[in-house]
Amino acid sequence: MVSEASATDARQVRTRAKLLRAMLTLLEQGPFDGITVRALATEAGIGYATFFRHYPSKEALLDDLAAGEIAGLLGEAMPLFSAENTGRACVALFEFISRRKALWRALLTGGAAPLLREQFVGQARRLAARFATPDTATCPIDLRFTFATSATIEIIGWWLRQPEELPKETIAGILDRLVITPTVAER
Template identity: 40%
Template sequence: MLQLLQRKPFDQITVRDICAEAKVHYATFFRHHETKESLLDAIAKDEIARLNQLAISIRNAESYEAGFEGLCAYVAEHRELWAILLNGGAGGAMREEWLRVSMEVAKGEQPINAWLPTELGTICAASLIAETLAWWVGQPEDAYSVSHIARILYRLLSTSIMAPD
């Protein structure tokens, strides 16, 4: 599916296309996934879960800046995949899943600021991170370093969402 998403939008991809690309029988696909959407959901959930866990564990151990550095390093290591997931035909579904997971994570977190409703802060933060990463992986690979993007994310979030009242 990821290779197909490089060539055409998700809504134009069929299960037969996926099977042909993967060289698997049509029935084999349905033993593992009910629909092409469920395959995309599985890919998105797996990647977002990895990214969120990495960022949370690093942030808890060190700082928000370290969390962004780890998050950006992971995306850089898997740049092609994230470029497809964020900028390919699955971008909308990917962002929806990112927001869903972020909302779940936010339920267990203390609000950063009293002035900003947690739900709105989560929406803004998830959107800001997703859109920044989507922009970054769309740039030439050597245009911005991991550290540069991590600093951008930290500054964007710390001056807007994490800013004191």
């Protein structure tokens, strides 16, 4: 027999998943600023008031969507990162984004870029804190991570806006040369 609490939890998980999918669908159709809570509820197949049981605002829903994507991206790329071979992590990053291109294009070009940037930089700063050591470098690690993350977002956005797609390996090499290698060399 399923307990009432686990049935409620399962229902909450399903509703949140529907809302995340609805946000993605609507971002692919138009800019974030044009999305309403009513449209999200309709797209998700839930009641308007139900939306607010899960999220206080559409921005909170977008934040949840972005956080999940960025965690997935970092989770896939960071284990491959090493100072000796930064290129592998860069290729993994663009492979991840390539598999979710519609979502990342919507996040970066549909009016959600500032929130995505904030979420990405926040996660990168938390990651930097794990690597923090008494640093004698001329540039603090927190600033290096913030700069590298912001530049990475700009390069991803540029790549996604190109009419003809550059190969993942090419754009990964550009990211590595312009951002990652100089950032790592600062250590």
